[in-house]
Amino acid sequence: MDDVPPEEGSAISSVAIRLDDVSKRFEGSENEAVSSLSLDIDAGSIVVFIGPSGCGKTTTLRMINRLIEPTSGSISINGEDITQRPVSDLRREIGYVIQQVGLFPHQTIAGNIATVPRMLGWDKERISSRIEELAELVGLEVAMLSRFPDELSGGQQQRVGVARALAADPPVLLMDEPFGAVDPIVRGRLQDELLELQATVAKTIVLVTHDIDEALKVGDRIALLNVGGILEQYSSADELLASPANDFVAEFVGQDRSMKRLQLKTVADLAFERGPVVSFDESTAAALAMAERYSTEWVGVTTGEQFAGWVQVDDLDAAGSLESAPRSVPAARVHPHSTLRSAMEIIMTSHTSVAVIDDGGSFGGVITLEMIRSSLDDVEAS
Ligand SMILES: Nc1ncnc2c1ncn2[C@@H]1O[C@H](COP(=O)(O)OP(=O)(O)O)[C@@H](O)[C@H]1O
Numbered sequence: 001m002d003d004v005p006p007e008e009g010s011a012i013s014s015v016a017i018r019l020d021d022v023s024k025r026f027e028g029s030e031n032e033a034v035s036s037l038s039l040d041i042d043a044g045s046i047v048v049f050i051g052p053s054g055c056g057k058t059t060t061l062r063m064i065n066r067l068i069e070p071t072s073g074s075i076s077i078n079g080e081d082i083t084q085r086p087v088s089d090l091r092r093e094i095g096y097v098i099q100q101v102g103l104f105p106h107q108t109i110a111g112n113i114a115t116v117p118r119m120l121g122w123d124k125e126r127i128s129s130r131i132e133e134l135a136e137l138v139g140l141e142v143a144m145l146s147r148f149p150d151e152l153s154g155g156q157q158q159r160v161g162v163a164r165a166l167a168a169d170p171p172v173l174l175m176d177e178p179f180g181a182v183d184p185i186v187r188g189r190l191q192d193e194l195l196e197l198q199a200t201v202a203k204t205i206v207l208v209t210h211d212i213d214e215a216l217k218v219g220d221r222i223a224l225l226n227v228g229g230i231l232e233q234y235s236s237a238d239e240l241l242a243s244p245a246n247d248f249v250a251e252f253v254g255q256d257r258s259m260k261r262l263q264l265k266t267v268a269d270l271a272f273e274r275g276p277v278v279s280f281d282e283s284t285a286a287a288l289a290m291a292e293r294y295s296t297e298w299v300g301v302t303t304g305e306q307f308a309g310w311v312q313v314d315d316l317d318a319a320g321s322l323e324s325a326p327r328s329v330p331a332a333r334v335h336p337h338s339t340l341r342s343a344m345e346i347i348m349t350s351h352t353s354v355a356v357i358d359d360g361g362s363f364g365g366v367i368t369l370e371m372i373r374s375s376l377d378d379v380e381a382s
């Protein structure tokens, strides 16, 4: 490892795509479609462009792969101005998933996926093994490969669009409303799959959507644009919700901003502790001391790693031991991967606090409504 020199600049910046003061005015149009847009997109991240219809999202994507040239300003990829490179080279590095999928109707699914590899002159064997690899990656059954696009469901067609864009393994992926044409359930599944895929392939992805929930779910950072291609805010989902830059942003993200933030966080994000909990074999005095330490009227009881229920402090004296005290076994429990929104729902309809049970069934601690509420005080930076 000591004979590998550090890559120049690699530690300083991981910017993959930089837009510098980019504007676009279409011929014959009075207004700019994109106006002085500057932003950096980190390598390996998903950046979402969102905003009302006509705010320049598609135009911006098309400027990145030079289907459209900016009127002014510059765009660079990995530090190199894109106008300094042959367009064919540039496009090879950029996969493009277009709005409405746009599969070639008279070509099989395999043929569609093979578009770019064929252009690049790959041999047959390499192409067919790549097609199979991609089908697996995006969750397409091999039986689909010999079909034609109109023989596939909307969700399957979207997967083909993604596979086609990924065919030559480009480091950058541009996705224009990739899940626009499918129903909400399939859309949610495709979003999950995109996140799983991204965990494996780690592309630099720019995704356009007009769905705020989609943006919040998949975006490492979100660029919220206004009509005229004006950037209103560029931040993490949490920051966008916690501190909207202006009224337009606040209105766009919706009134249930805190609830949306809780939807993005999980129980594991809380610094929860074991709480006022004792083991069955401990004394009632130990249980009382525990309740006092936490100023609660009850203690949790465990047997081994399992959570056995809650015992009221008032019942302890009469019972004489923890074992014989009446105990309420909680129906409500959450997992570390539960969202804080669902944890809150559970707390509101059950106890003042709720037990965290991990996937192995072991007790992990307790969380309270106040812990959830105070998690909203910290804003995750982007
Ligand atoms: N080729 C074009 N010629 C003229 N105007 C265009 C062209 N493409 C887009 N526009 C205009 O530019 C603006 C931004 O369009 P677009 O980038 O497609 O918006 P979005 O994708 O955000 O809905 C719109 O006002 C649109 O009418």
Ligand SMILES: [Mg+2]
Binding pocket: 057, 058, 059, 099
């Ligand atoms: Mg568009």
